[in-house]
Amino acid sequence: MKLMHVDASPKRERSSSRALARYFLDRLGEHMPLEIDYLDLALVPPPHVTEAFAIATYTPEENRTQAMRDILAPSDALCRRLLAADALLFAxxxxNFSIPSAFKAFIDQIVRTNVTYKVGPDGRYVxxxxxxxxxxxxxxxxxxxxxxxxxxxxxxxxxxSAAFGFIGVANPWFVDAQPLQFADQEARDAALRRARTELDSVASAWANEESVAA
Ligand SMILES: Cc1cc2nc3c(=O)[nH]c(=O)nc-3n(C[C@H](O)[C@H](O)[C@H](O)COP(=O)(O)O)c2cc1C
Structure with missing residues (x-):
């Protein structure tokens, strides 16, 4: 399975999301060979949307200047990586109750007209x-x-759910580990145990789906 793995925590060895993502890959790797395309958003932060990007992205491809194509090139490359994968893992x-800003910048690079979503003749977004x-x-x-x-x-x-639903990810899996900080040690340990159990189930579910499809 070709899997794109994206980490977004600025923390490194201390990061719980990174550790849980590694745990999941270890479990999934017990079921099938994995070809992993790894992106660390803390090391390679996606560019923020600029005025030039906002204009270029909505300019029809045939009308884009070379400068517009250049500004869209990193986004094109990220989209190609996502489209080439069979599976996506985002940690x-x-x-502040929402997406960390590095991951939001990533989303703004990968939701692209005529690349990760298209508009059909009937006006529907696909x-x-x-x-x-x-x-x-x-x-x-x-x-x-x-x-x-x-x-x-x-x-x-x-x-x-909204951003990825729009680009076609209809039924993603979510494993949310909580509470990991503002709680006593016992509650934190229990949260990690629950998350690992859920990750075991997702790995098994993916393996079953792959064997049915094969
Ligand atoms: C700047 C900042 C903002 C945070 N905001 C929230 C929040 O709104 N709600 C929450 O439950 N935890 C919040 N946290 C706690 C982290 O989500 C939590 O420690 C998480 O386990 C960190 O994951 P990581 O170890 O992979 O970086 C925040 C932490 C930081 C550093």
Missing amino acids: MPMY GQLARQKTLFITTRGADLRPGAAFESYDALTPSL
Whole structure:
């Protein structure tokens, strides 16, 4: 399986999202050979949208100048990497109840007209990443599970669902590890155990789907 793995935490060895992503890949790798295309957004931050990018991206391809093509080149390259993958793994911390800014910049580079989504003759938007199995691993300091104090604050899951739904990722998997910071040690350990159990299940589900498709 060709899998694109994107880490977004600025933390390195101390990062829980990075550790959980590695855990998942180890489990998945027990079921099938993996060809991993790795992107570390802390080391290679995607460019932010500029005025030139905003104009270039909505200029029809045949009318683009060389300067416009150049400004879109990093985004084109990221889109190619996503489209070439069979599966996508995105790991990130929750920051201020939403997406960390590096990952938001990444999203702004990969949601592209006529590349990752197309508009059909009937005016319907057709996302191009419908083929890719997709897993989001998110780590949260607080507890935002149903019934917990911060339940209503989760702006991360809807943002990811909307942006990736638009480019064709209809039913992604989410494994949300919480609470990992603003809780006692016992609760943090339990949160990591729950996340690992869920990741075991996702790895098995992906392996089963692959064997059925083969
Ligand atoms: C700038 C910043 C903002 C944060 N905002 C939130 C937040 O809104 N809600 C939350 O539950 N945790 C928040 N946290 C805690 C992190 O989400 C948590 O520690 C997570 O486990 C970090 O993942 P990582 O170790 O992969 O970086 C924040 C942490 C930082 C540094």
